Amino acid sequence: MSIREEQKEQRRWLIITKAAELFAKNGYADTKIGDIAKAADMSIGLLFHYFESKEKLYEELVKMGAEFSKKPQEININNPLDYFRMSIEGIFSAVREQPMVLYMFVLMGQTRRNETIPQHIREIALGIDQVEQSAEIIAAGQEYGYFREGDPHLLSFTFWSAVQGVMEQLAVTPTMEFPSVDWLIDIIKGKKGKNND
């Protein structure tokens, strides 16, 4: 690859990562193009050479987040709690390999919630919401005691909201360790899970 092409990719990636971090930490409107340019150590003009607008840049990040989230972790699951354990493990290990993933995760949640973000972008993020699918798994597993009693949808909502909350706080607390997966799983865990201790 030519020096130019290489540099181009590097710069593009630098913008992407810095933008992800800032958007995740401070939100869409609070993140100024100038902030991103400064973080990426380039002029504003150059940033616009790589991305035609702030919105398009943001959209690209959300698309990357969606792409990443879709990647199915192919695994066989003994008990349905493992679905949740491995979801979390998967996210944590991806973040360890590539810290940017944390920001992307946070970004997706923010995008889902913030109704001032353009609809066509929000829809991308809303499309990969985990809550419904997880609610079905919980509903099925409750009969066997894998999950605690209660409205499956509310349990799923609580679990994923808690995870989102933890990720958001982690994103601004770089010194903090990841919580143990069990701590989060216990939000939804039922008797069957407990007996297996």
Next chain:
Amino acid sequence: MSIREEQKEQRRWLIITKAAELFAKNGYADTKIGDIAKAADMSIGLLFHYFESKEKLYEELVKMGAEFSKKPQEININNPLDYFRMSIEGIFSAVREQPMVLYMFVLMGQTRRNETIPQHIREIALGIDQVEQSAEIIAAGQEYGYFREGDPHLLSFTFWSAVQGVMEQLAVTPTMEFPSVDWLIDIIKGKKGKNND
């Protein structure tokens, strides 16, 4: 009270509540003064008659949030888990009485995280962070098995981040019930707690 004074208070309160909702849902910069004015059904000019700037309005909300959080719930506690149970119960019941409290709670968390918000405002929010105090309670209670093993600060961090995450999602999901307090408590609960089931 004269008609004027009454109206003045009502309008002020209307602005405060609508602003809290929008700021909590969409963040500081994504919430435009025009959005607040529209939500409160008044002109932008009038809004500025009540609050001298967007920043001052936001600051007032954060101060209210701080004020509210400081209110000590006077209660005697049999076991230290109750401290957390009652904290959550207290928040939930306050939200039930006055939905605005939910937005205030969310606002405080956002303010702590978002480094583009003026420092003097952030400091108000950062001053009432629960994590450290809760970590001490956890550390003390771990010896007796009230709390699970693990770094007390990380446990506290995880618990409060989870609560924050749930509140943030609740703020944009008006139809959703509150989770059961136990589900959240189980993030930190230890063996002693479990034996008491």
Next chain:
DNA sequence: CATAATATTGAATATAAATTCAATGAAAAT
């Protein structure tokens, strides 16, 4: 080496949003 293509900058320009203000209407005071 000369020329073309692309990268980069810093300074305009355009846009959006916050803030101000002069004018008008409504309540209170005299």
Next chain:
DNA sequence: ATTTTCATTGAATTTATATTCAATATTATG
């Protein structure tokens, strides 16, 4: 009933930020 004070509006104005662009530097190509 008149005057004064405050509430309210909509139209400026100012300010902040996104976006464009002409000029310059750097790399690639013949």
